[in-house]
Amino acid sequence: MFNSNTLARFQNIETPFYYYDLKLLKETLQACADASAKYNFHVHYAMKANFNPRVLDLIQSYGFGADCVSGGEVKAAIAHGFDKGKVVFAGVGKSDKEINEALDREIFCFNIESVQELQIINDLAKAKNKTASVAIRINPNVDAHTHHFITTGLEENKFGVNIWELPAVAEALAKCPHLKFLGIHFHIGSQITDLGVYKNLCIRVNELQLWFEERGLPIKVLNLGGGLGVDYQQPDANPICDFESYFKVFNDFLNVKPNQEVHFELGRALVAQSAALVSRVLYVKNGIKKNFLILDAGMTELIRPMLYQAYHQIENLSRGEEAGSERQGAGSRKLEPGIGSQEAGNTDSELQTPDSRLNSPGSELKYDVVGPICESTDCFRKDVDLPESFRGDLIVVRTAGAYGEVMASGYNLRERVQSVYSE
Ligand code: LLP
Numbered sequence: 492m493f494n495s496n497t498l499a500r501f502q503n504i505e506t507p508f509y510y511y512d513l514k515l516l517k518e519t520l521q522a523c524a525d526a527s528a529k530y531n532f533h534v535h536y537a538m539k540a541n542f543n544p545r546v547l548d549l550i551q552s553y554g555f556g557a558d559c560v561s562g563g564e565v566k567a568a569i570a571h572g573f574d575k576g577k578v579v580f581a582g583v584g585k586s587d588k589e590i591n592e593a594l595d596r597e598i599f600c601f602n603i604e605s606v607q608e609l610q611i612i613n614d615l616a617k618a619k620n621k622t623a624s625v626a627i628r629i630n631p632n633v634d635a636h637t638h639h640f641i642t643t644g645l646e647e648n649k650f651g652v653n654i655w656e657l658p659a660v661a662e663a664l665a666k667c668p669h670l671k672f673l674g675i676h677f678h679i680g681s682q683i684t685d686l687g688v689y690k691n692l693c694i695r696v697n698e699l700q701l702w703f704e705e706r707g708l709p710i711k712v713l714n715l716g717g718g719l720g721v722d723y724q725q726p727d728a729n730p731i732c733d734f735e736s737y738f739k740v741f742n743d744f745l746n747v748k749p750n751q752e753v754h755f756e757l758g759r760a761l762v763a764q765s766a767a768l769v770s771r772v773l774y775v776k777n778g779i780k781k782n783f784l785i786l787d788a789g790m791t792e793l794i795r796p797m798l799y800q801a802y803h804q805i806e807n808l809s810r811g812e813e814a815g816s817e818r819q820g821a822g823s824r825k826l827e828p829g830i831g832s833q834e835a836g837n838t839d840s841e842l843q844t845p846d847s848r849l850n851s852p853g854s855e856l857k858y859d860v861v862g863p864i865c866e867s868t869d870c871f872r873k874d875v876d877l878p879e880s881f882r883g884d885l886i887v888v889r890t891a892g893a894y895g896e897v898m899a900s901g902y903n904l905r906e907r908v909q910s911v912y913s914e
Contacts, residue, residue: 492727492767493887497913498808501885507770507788509896509910513549516765516892519731520553523761526734530742530753535579537717537758538564540893545912546762547571556599558717558756562589569596579714579756581628581676583649590615594623602628602676602714604651606659613667622669626676626714627652627660631695635680635688635718650678654699661706672708674751675699678716681759686740689715693744700746713753715741719760723802726767726889732760759893766892768793769808769911772884773863782858784880789862790869791905793888793895797868805860805871808885810878854879860886864903 492512501510527534535556538547542564548571551557556577557568562585568578580593581602590612593601603609603625616623630651652660664672679692692715700710719737722728737760747753770788795801856879862869871888880886899907 492889493808498885501769501808504769504911505909506885507768507786507792507908509543509766509792509891509908510769510887511543511545511766511892511910511912513545513765513912513914515731516546516549516762519761519765520550520555522730522732523734523757524553524555526738527755530738532738532741533577533752533754535577535754535756536573536761537756538568539897540758541762541766541895541897542567543896543910544571545910546765546892547573550761556754558758562586562592565589565593565596565598575599579626579676579754581678581756585612587611587615591619594619594621600624600626600673600712600714602626604628606652606656606663609660609663609667609670613669616669622671624671624673626674626712627657627672628676628678629654629657629699631677631679631692631699633679633688633692633695635683636685637680637682637718637720651676657699657702661703661708664708674710674712674714675703676712676714676716678756679718681718682720683718684720684722686736689737689740690744693741697744697746711751713745713747713751715745715753715755717756717758717760719757721760721763721890721893723804723890726764726804728764731764734760761893763890763893766895768888768891768895770886770888772880772882772886775880775882782856784858784860784875784877784886786860786862786871786886788888788908789864789905790866791862791864791900791902792908793871793891794898794900795894796871797866798898803871803891804889805875805877806887806889807877807880808887810880810884856880864905 492515523534533556535558536550537558539560551572557573559565559568559578559580560582565578565580569575575596576599578598579600579602580598583604594616601612601623612623628651630648630653664670677692696713703710721732741753768788770786772784773787774785776783790797796803855876857874858877859873860871860875
């Protein structure tokens with residue numbers, strides 16, 4: 492992702508910023524498109540993972556559909572060229588305005604999350620003399636074995652219709668002439684790394700298909716949602732993501748009839764590895780018990796570590812090869828000695844001088860890597876092994892392409908940071 496040219500370029504860019512490697516993104520999209528095409532599976536990109544305009548333009552150019560969870564996402568998807576016939580709209584709290592706008596845009600499908608919503612969409616479609624295509628989002632009570640904050644398919648979660656509510660769904664569908672039943676939808680959680688979870692999901696989906704068919708509700712679309720995880724420990728992993736094995740599980744375990752379509756809604760797996768958050772060390776505090784690296788980026792730019800205790804690899808680009816747990820990744824890069832020195836010298840006279848950097852002892856230390864926000868939780872991680880670091884060093888937080896820029900906030904009246912791209 493980084494080479495000496497990127498580093499030289501970074502010197503002239505105000506930090507913090509999101510850096511997008513569009514070549515890597517294209518490779519990821521191609522790998523997913525190839526792996527899904529093998530089984531004729533349809534992929535919708537989960538817009539919530541990243542709605543950066545350049546990213547959206549690129550993703551739609553691969554022919555993926557869009558999975559949206561708000562009227563704003565539906566609008567953005569269509570504005571960025573996603574085919575409205577491939578737009579799906581999920582979400583437990585769709586407002587009347589959002590439903591009406593999606594009806595006007597004639598999207599492919601509403602993924603319905605409650606019996607009440609089903610009736611409301613029928614009424615709103617009736618008022619427009621339209622028919623809305625719908626799939627029922629079912630909460631299958633399958634454990635995703637992921638962080639409990641990003642688990643969505645257990646009975647305790649607010650998402651989807653519980654299995655015991657299905658008779659009421661069938662009854663309501665029979666009374667809703669302005670709805671066209673397309674099929675069933677599932678999304679059990681995010682950052683799922685155990686593919687056995689998906690096998691369990693397939694088994695449950697096979698049972699549920701039978702239930703609908705026995706009640707005269709044939710299923711055309713089976714939408715399995717998203718959730719495929721990435722390796723945060725190895726941002727340079729090759730392959731970037733094992734789409735082949737993921738889709739194979741569904742091919743092996745899901746009962747699919749010849750007239751049925753299988754759909755997915757991948758977000759993280761498509762975009763996570765293609766971006767990094769780039770920041771600079773503002774201050775170094777060396778203490779007796781703790782060393783702190785205080786960055787110019789914080790929870791306002793990337794909140795995942797603070798919200799989900801999420802691990803992101805942290806690297807000091809200015810110091811080259813780094814120490815310990817931060818350097819487990821396959822294909823880790825080696826920076827030429829002196830690159831960091833040149834960089835700092837170009838920017839700010841108060842920063843470390845090139846000579847002092849070159850002459851630095853190069854020892855490894857443990858740092859709590861923190862941001863500037865007035866919250867104690869504004870910490871990317873404690874006890875990070877890094878080479879001895881100095882004011883002005885470029886620090887990157889890897890695997891930040893999914894749920895990074897999109898979850899940024901203006902807390903502390905922080906300004907939105909810019910995005911920088913490489914082709
Ligand atoms: N479909 C539905 C209905 C969803 O709710 C989601 C994500 C996806 C698809 C895409 O899931 P993915 O393939 O990206 O795992 N902010 C959290 C993740 C929240 C995921 C919400 N739903 C994080 O930073 O880990």
